[in-house]
Amino acid sequence: MPVEFSAALRQYAAGVALLCVRDDIDDVGTTVTSVMSVSTDPPLVGLSLTTRGYPLEVLGTVGSGALTFLAAEHEMVASRFASAGRPGARHLLETVPWRRAEHSGGIVLERAVAALDCRVDRLVEAGDHTVVLLEVVDVPVLEETREPLLRLRGRWTDGTGRAFRRT
Numbered sequence: 001m002p003v004e005f006s007a008a009l010r011q012y013a014a015g016v017a018l019l020c021v022r023d024d025i026d027d028v029g030t031t032v033t034s035v036m037s038v039s040t041d042p043p044l045v046g047l048s049l050t051t052r053g054y055p056l057e058v059l060g061t062v063g064s065g066a067l068t069f070l071a072a073e074h075e076m077v078a079s080r081f082a083s084a085g086r087p088g089a090r091h092l093l094e095t096v097p098w099r100r101a102e103h104s105g106g107i108v109l110e111r112a113v114a115a116l117d118c119r120v121d122r123l124v125e126a127g128d129h130t131v132v133l134l135e136v137v138d139v140p141v142l143e144e145t146r147e148p149l150l151r152l153r154g155r156w157t158d159g160t161g162r163a164f165r166r167t
Helices: 002-009 054-062 072-082
Strands: 017-022 027-032 036-040 043-050 064-069 098-100 107-109 114-126 129-142 150-152 155-157 163-166
Touching: 017 043, 017 054, 017 072, 017 107, 027 043, 027 054, 027 072, 043 054, 043 114, 054 064, 054 114, 054 129, 064 107, 064 129, 072 155, 107 114, 107 129
Parallel strands: none
Antiparallel strands: 017 027, 017 064, 036 043, 043 129, 064 114, 098 107, 114 129, 150 155, 155 163
16 A cells, blocks of 8 residues: 555645754755644644654754745755755755744745744654644745745646656
């Protein structure tokens, strides 16, 4: 059933986000397609990260991070941060305008659909992943006219169904 399970979930379009955490050594980032709104009071979002992954380890230690909802123009950024063995976030964003979120110090992209500055509320282990509940403390980017980047059937798309590339 794992093959059918994965195939079924690939039929569901999901927004694409970039999670960036600033620690003492470097900036750590990862592409996330499992973000959901959890609560408005307090403002909470949830996302899922691989339990044995380095991004979760750093986020759990630091306790805060920034979540950027990527625009369609960021498909290359999404691919870079989805790759295994990637270098630090600042290196991957050398040609992309960004700034730091005020609370977490995490990287947020300037030309994004939106960005959330967050602190960890709690971690819940769930199979081979951990559900991370993040309390939103600020919204440093909100641009309602940009087209969002989506993930559908293993491809990045802009919502029209036009695939950018297979990843």
